[in-house]
Amino acid sequence: MYRFLLSRQWVILTLVALLLIPTMIRLGIWQMHRYEERTARNQLVSDALAAAPAPVETLTSPGHVVTRDERYRNVTATGRFDTEREVVVRRRVNADEEVGFHVLTPFVLTDGKVLLVNRGWIPADGPSQTVFPKVPAPPAGQITVTGRLMPDETTAASGIKNLKGLPDRQVMLINSEQEAERLGAEVLGGYIAQTAPAPKGDTPQLIGRPGDEDAALNYAYAIQWWLFSAAVPVGWVVLVRRELRDRREAGTPEKSEQTEPAAV
Template sequence: MYRFLASRRWLVRTIAGILLVLVCVRLGIWQLDRNEQRTAHNDVVEANVDDDAVPIDRLAAPGAALADDDQWRTVQVTGRYDTDNALILRLRPVNGVPGVHALTPLVTDDGNAVLVDRGYVASEGTRDDEVPIPPPPEGRVTVTGRARTSETGQGTGGDAARGDIRYVDIAGIAETMPYPLYGAWIERTAQDPAGSGELRTIPAPETESGPHLSYAVQWFLFAVVGVSGYVLLVRAEARGRAEAAAEPGHGDSSGPGEDSGDHAAGEPAARAHGGGRDQVDR
């Protein structure tokens, strides 16, 4: 009944259906992975973002990477801003608003430095290199902020020596600095003295779960629909072929076969009668 599945047309359909289902399943698994990553991110944020401030050297010494579990912890550091080696962190929108971030090294008393994202200025259609960046306060400054891990694996996405970057790759930036850098950078949340108010403070990270779980369910449903649709299509084809085979005149030995036999058997008799009449006429 299902021998038609071995035909070329149905083999193509079967392979295409299998590939479609596999793609849907793979996309569903990918969305589940994204959901797990988002959940792990949210757990770290919720566990760390409201903690009491700790000295930065307790989390990441110069040259030592910040542990993933310590990201977003509140840290505090005192030093002097080095405006000669200030950087512009570009293409970093905040809440959908394009802007330029001021990333400035804060040099501590021991000669080490930590990169501080002092805040951002909305670009509002202005070229990144033309956005005016307010200077930091002079003298000793105490900065409180959220510790961030180095954005490694992509390079700086710019020219750190020129002061224009896209990613905070601490190791890459350290090569252009005259002092060692701590293995974490800071998103400023508070500062004493406050300095200019023109820089906007970066908001805390969001902890929404996002749509990944619902997307995963949708992809798995698509896979189920694909399998169900294929099965229904095969059954409909098989049923149609069975009904066609059962119709009179379609391969039935009791129909056309018998008619043809009767015709063949009657033909000699007809000839015989015809021949008899011919003889009488003669």
């Protein structure tokens, strides 16, 4: 009765179904892992932003690699801005997706070490991208700044190519090792995205708070893939029954081979 399952068409269909089931289960597991990772990341960010500001040198030092747990921690530092050796970071966008620069200013601490401070975004409104843009000056003299601690940017982590031969005082990545070599100074690992004091004018625009990643979608996708995996065998059974019904209605050999009930 089920000999048609041995036909080429049905063997291929069955094999495809058998392959789809574990594949969809694995995709669901992968989406669940993504959900757990994003949920954990969101919690780390929330905890870091809620923590009281700490002196920057308690969390980083020259050559230090900012860890995942240290990222976004609020830190404070006292010193002065060195605008003479300020650079801008190319091809950065603001909240409105406008392309411009980030302003990266060395901040010389009271002990002589240097902290890199991303003072925010400015528009690329110069006559050309080869000209150093007009950058609003930071407060002069000794001040205390507050910001979110960030790890060094790398091509591997950001996908941004660290291009060479750029115009004077322009860089592609914010990297403490690269800046330490340029400045010839001890530079603390990572950098901070300044949050205070706020600029007096419209720019630089301070970097906004990091938003939560939407983990709920990954959870929904996981359930969706698992429902698909459960639907495959159900669909296979439905197709088999439909095939049997069609063969019986068409008078296929399966039907002719059945014996007629004996007359009484």
